[in-house]
Amino acid sequence: MSTTPPSTPGKFKPEKSPPYFYSYNRPLRSYPSFTKLTLYCLLFIFLVFFIYRVSQPSRAGRRNSLPGGRYWEKKVLKSATPKAEPGITVLVTGAAGFVGTHVSLALKRRGDGVLGLDNFNKYYATSLKRARQQILERSGVFIVEGDINDTELLKKLFETVFITHVMHLAAQAGVRYAMQNPRSYVDSNIAGFVNLLEVCKSVNPQPVIVWASSSSVYGLNSKVPFSEKDRTDQPASLYAATKKAGEAIAHTYNHIYGLSITGLRFFTVYGPWGRPDMAYFFFTKNIMKGKEIGIFETADRKSVARDFTYIDDIVKGCLAALDTAKKSTGSGGKKRGEAQFRLYNLGNTSPVPVAKLVSILEKVLKVKAKKKVLPLPRNGDVEFTHANISLAQRDLGYKPTVDLETGIKKFVRWYLSYHSSSRKKTSS
Numbered sequence: 001m002s003t004t005p006p007s008t009p010g011k012f013k014p015e016k017s018p019p020y021f022y023s024y025n026r027p028l029r030s031y032p033s034f035t036k037l038t039l040y041c042l043l044f045i046f047l048v049f050f051i052y053r054v055s056q057p058s059r060a061g062r063r064n065s066l067p068g069g070r071y072w073e074k075k076v077l078k079s080a081t082p083k084a085e086p087g088i089t090v091l092v093t094g095a096a097g098f099v100g101t102h103v104s105l106a107l108k109r110r111g112d113g114v115l116g117l118d119n120f121n122k123y124y125a126t127s128l129k130r131a132r133q134q135i136l137e138r139s140g141v142f143i144v145e146g147d148i149n150d151t152e153l154l155k156k157l158f159e160t161v162f163i164t165h166v167m168h169l170a171a172q173a174g175v176r177y178a179m180q181n182p183r184s185y186v187d188s189n190i191a192g193f194v195n196l197l198e199v200c201k202s203v204n205p206q207p208v209i210v211w212a213s214s215s216s217v218y219g220l221n222s223k224v225p226f227s228e229k230d231r232t233d234q235p236a237s238l239y240a241a242t243k244k245a246g247e248a249i250a251h252t253y254n255h256i257y258g259l260s261i262t263g264l265r266f267f268t269v270y271g272p273w274g275r276p277d278m279a280y281f282f283f284t285k286n287i288m289k290g291k292e293i294g295i296f297e298t299a300d301r302k303s304v305a306r307d308f309t310y311i312d313d314i315v316k317g318c319l320a321a322l323d324t325a326k327k328s329t330g331s332g333g334k335k336r337g338e339a340q341f342r343l344y345n346l347g348n349t350s351p352v353p354v355a356k357l358v359s360i361l362e363k364v365l366k367v368k369a370k371k372k373v374l375p376l377p378r379n380g381d382v383e384f385t386h387a388n389i390s391l392a393q394r395d396l397g398y399k400p401t402v403d404l405e406t407g408i409k410k411f412v413r414w415y416l417s418y419h420s421s422s423r424k425k426t427s428s
């Protein structure tokens, strides 16, 4: 907004007639001058007030966390400054997402500087993302509202604070939704990732990058358990294909620019503050409402199975990946030596059939589900996943400890309290 003087400066030209303070003997002439002075005074006061308002962020601006101004910068710096030196400062993309929230909280809790970035898209209820944002704010994590495709914004973040690490979790998630909105997968998981890497490769010093790939890259691979050495050239969904593309893109940026990059293949992550588009979440909702749920089974009539991994285990894996990462080697957009490139499975190593997930939910919720067995639709789902985690165990000390029943109990406890408090809020 402009703070330039009024566009009609002619109005301020002195009058040809003597100014009002000489004209006490001509009262009729003095009245219009006096009125003008009052008007100018009012205009001046209005202008001063206007400039003051423009320089202060509005309440809505604060809420939206839009970049710009001293207030924004102060918030960014406060959030991103580690508690003690030497600490790391992590830019967490997708910070209002499920994994992003948990990782940001864990980093902040141990004293790291954390800066969140999230575009609060409408893939699922933004109210849940806003609720996560509130939790983060209370813990001192500020989320900048913006998109990973916004180059200028990313540059501004790197200019404002010294970001040592990027935890890249912003993505278009969901396997089945890719049939409905393929474009969003390309925009976030490919274009957005490339944009982020472009900015990261140019800053000096370059940050370390840890990012979320997916178990879905194993696609139609039937060799179990899935090892990082197994083939990943048969994706079954566009989501999987974009994550696989991300792995190839990451390799390119590591190879050309010396960025240190670690990809983590998450296996069906679940837990409190989870994603409503995932089966364990909407099964809970539908069982509670007495609605039917569809349980997919394979052509040979076996229940599909997933290596469900509890969020706390995933968070430990993410932090270990950040802590064990070596520095990037490039500077000024040029590689100065070989940089680290890693890829790890983060799973639970104990696949559970979806039918078993449902019986755990029934037990924990104490409600019988209305089940319908359906053939596995051909919309991106794979029949099973099973992680071999020996590499992550060796390099990251990764050791999942939460079994599905324990994790589901924690999820259900959160689900019930979250929904009862949201109901209270809407009814009050």
Ligand SMILES: O=C(O)[C@H]1O[C@H](OP(=O)(O)OP(=O)(O)OC[C@H]2O[C@@H](n3ccc(=O)[nH]c3=O)[C@H](O)[C@@H]2O)[C@H](O)[C@@H](O)[C@H]1O
Binding pocket: 173, 174, 175, 213, 214, 215, 216, 266, 267, 268, 269, 277, 278, 279, 280, 294, 295, 296, 304, 305, 306, 354, 381, 382, 383
């Ligand atoms: O590991 C990953 O990389 C991915 O994990 C997750 O995908 P999935 O493992 O497919 O989880 P999710 O949809 O919860 O389905 C769970 C099971 O329920 C079955 N399923 C599903 C729906 C239904 O109506 N019935 C059913 O049986 C279904 O066939 C499946 O067997 C993330 O969503 C994804 O973003 C990505 O991160």
